[in-house]
Amino acid sequence: MKIQQIPLEKQITYMIDITTNIPVIVYVNDIKASELNMPLGTAIDLNPYVLKNGKCKIKLQIFPLFRKGDTLVTVENIMRCNLFFGSYIRNKETDKILNYKADVALPIVAPKEDVPYFEQEWEVELTELPYELEGWSKGQDLRKWDKKELEKKVVAYYQKLWSILNNGEGERWTKLTQKRINETAIFYYESQEENQKAIKNNQQNIVKYCTNMMIPLEDYEMKLYAEGKLVCLERKTHTKEFNNKSPLDIKGWSPLILKGKKSGAGYYNVLLYLPQGSNEFVIIRK
Structure with missing residues (x-):
């Protein structure tokens, strides 16, 4: 792909600046953009979760502290x-x-007493993005599918991805993630050289x-995002430690998990959409 260079x-990279003393989950346009197992004091980029200028929905979720x-x-x-848009x-x-x-500022409206769960939403306006992406905009509404049939199809696709990763097939992975690679280059303003370097590093x-280091594909649940346009699998059970590392909670991770050679783990996150008129999933985001 020939990448057009933006001055x-x-x-512009839009973001939400968050300071908090507890783990939170942030959604951007109904897509999970952050789930961290540590206090969050950073900026979450919005560009991966928006396709063009216009209104953007932000949602904050807070759950009770699992570890405590x-x-x-x-x-x-x-x-x-404390949340700020910028x-x-x-x-x-x-x-x-x-x-x-x-x-x-995105002001918090706190309850008057402790609650089992907290959620709040805001809407912000994006006006200066120098591009427009197709992304998942032409995807099928997967909420209309039979849930069991859809999950069977999604799991089969993940099984294929698991085999590719466990076999160390970096070039084959690149081919399956090409549309994601192309759009990522646009919204993160990558140069041609940066794009090719990232592809090469990922393959290596x-x-x-990953070769022979992927754990079994298990303990997952299907999740729909972007108002039914995106689907993925996520681990569903909390862990206090994993692969000789504590604390390590892999709940919410992609089930495409590779073990560290000594301890710990990493994962390959994929968000899938099904183009209209097609029966083949496409990887569009992490």
């Missing part, structure tokens, strides 16, 4: 979540962040780390 001053055995989310923890430009040659703005990592 640096127009390479909590059954309630405290008012104090909810009120200590944007920045990254100069990749110097790795410096330019024009960082996080000045649109699959050979080096």
Whole structure:
């Protein structure tokens, strides 16, 4: 793919700046964008989850702290979540962040007492993206499928991906993820050289780390995102440790998990869509 170069001053990345003392989950346009097992004090890029300028939905979810055995989310923890909408430009040659703005507050409306679960939504406006992507916009509404039939089809696709990773077939993985690679190059403003380097590194990592190191495809549940346009599998059970590493909770991970050679693990996340008129899944995002 020939990548069109966007001038640096127009390479806008929109983001949500979050400061919190507890793990939270953030959704962007009904797509899970963050689920971390540590306090989150960072920026979540919105570009991977939007296709063009316009309104964008942000949702925050907070659950009781699994590791502490909590059954309630405290008012104090909810009120200590601070969210701001903004944007920045990254100069990749110097790795410096330019024009960082996080000045649109997304105020929390906390309950008056502790609750089993907390959720809040906001809407923000994107106006300066210099591109428009097709993404999953022409995907089928998978909510209309029979759930068992859909899950059988999704699991079969994941089994194929598992075999490709476990066999260390980096080039075959690249072919299946080509549309994702192409769109990622656009929304992260990659140069041709950066794009080719990333592809090469990913292929080498699959050979080096995945070959005969993938754990069995198990303990998963199907999840629909983007109002039914995207589907994936996620691990459904909490863990306190995994592969000699503690703490390590793999709930919510993709079940395409590779064990570290000494300890720990990593995973390959895929979001699938089914183009209209097609019966073949396409990998479109992580």
